[in-house]
Amino acid sequence: MARDIPGYEGKPGHWARRFQQIAVAVFQSEVEAAGYDLTPVQYAALEAIAALPRIDQATLAGQIGFDRATITGVIDRLESKELVSRRVSKVDRRARELDVTAKGAKLLVAVRPHVERAQAIMTRGLTDRELGELMRLLKKVVEAANDLSRAPKS
Amino acid sequence: MARDIPGYEGKPGHWARRFQQIAVAVFQSEVEAAGYDLTPVQYAALEAIAALPRIDQATLAGQIGFDRATITGVIDRLESKELVSRRVSKVDRRARELDVTAKGAKLLVAVRPHVERAQAIMTRGLTDRELGELMRLLKKVVEAANDLSRAPKS
DNA sequence: ACAACTTGCTCAGTATACTAATGATTGGTA
DNA sequence: TACCAATCATTAGTATACTGAGCAAGTTGT
Secondary structure (H helix, E strand, C coil): CCCCCCCCCCCHHHHHHHHHHHHHHHHHHHHHHCCCCCCHHHHHHHHHHHHCCCECHHHHHHHHCCCHHHHHHHHHHHHHCCCEEEEECCCCCCCEEEEECHHHHHHHHHHHHHHHHHHHHHCCCCCHHHHHHHHHHHHHHHHHHHHHCCCCCC | CCCCCCCCCCCHHHHHHHHHHHHHHHHHHHHHHCCCCCCHHHHHHHHHHHHCCCECHHHHHHHHCCCHHHHHHHHHHHHHCCCEEEEECCCCCCCEEEEECHHHHHHHHHHHHHHHHHHHHHCCCCCHHHHHHHHHHHHHHHHHHHHHCCCCCC
């Protein structure tokens, strides 16, 4: 075991990066092993659109904490896989109305168990009690610093 | 306050992404406000090289949990800013020997207080006790899942 | 009605990350 | 020693993320 290197270990930012890295890797590998092609970010967007039909991109960004500039590409890819439809809103012609297609809805149902499994795997080192505490602390720290990111949750 | 959307909220992976997003944003804004040009990843690499002179890129990747393919670009940028030197190793001509330049060492000393401040700001929502617990849980979950990522810490 | 402001989206440019393939070396082994 | 497998680094391609700029389309104030 390498000794601690002063300067970045022991820093929350470092561990946040590592955990996120692992979370993405586990998600990808579980979902791909099940035969689906969907990234964590695409999954989150799909769930949010399913829950709030006819949502526009800016509101979606606020819901899940995406940058608005990032959303464009994410929706582009979901649209090209025919999982989501994008239409100009009749109410506000600047806005794009998003909806999950039948294909997208079917995928969502099929993929959910694998997403659950991925979450279980990436937190396998913790007891239920510890996992609950980790979630509580992550939520608390994120909510307190929410306004410091470019993609604040609205 | 928007109601919870079932499906991705309440998932560790979601909160890991949000926390990481905020950590990067706070780091960038603190360091830039102090007049320096350095990303969180570049800072971590610089600290690791300073601690382990003549380190090669693969070992560096193992130390801080980077993918080897990512390191190339990170070192490219540190080198073009003249913060790091890269030489072909005499011992193993496949490897690159990395060292912090005088300029890099000076920057490191100057930037450290601002990095500390950034860490304090991004965790301002937590008590000291909670911060300690968050760190403990993050380390635990990362260590248990270390081998699941492509950039396992060696 | 008009200008000023704001908002929704997109694009260009930069920086992580990962996969997969390749080139250069090295070391072990038949 | 001649080869083969493993290792180090780089590259190409894709997907987040962010900054900053720009356009189109609403809204507000006068």
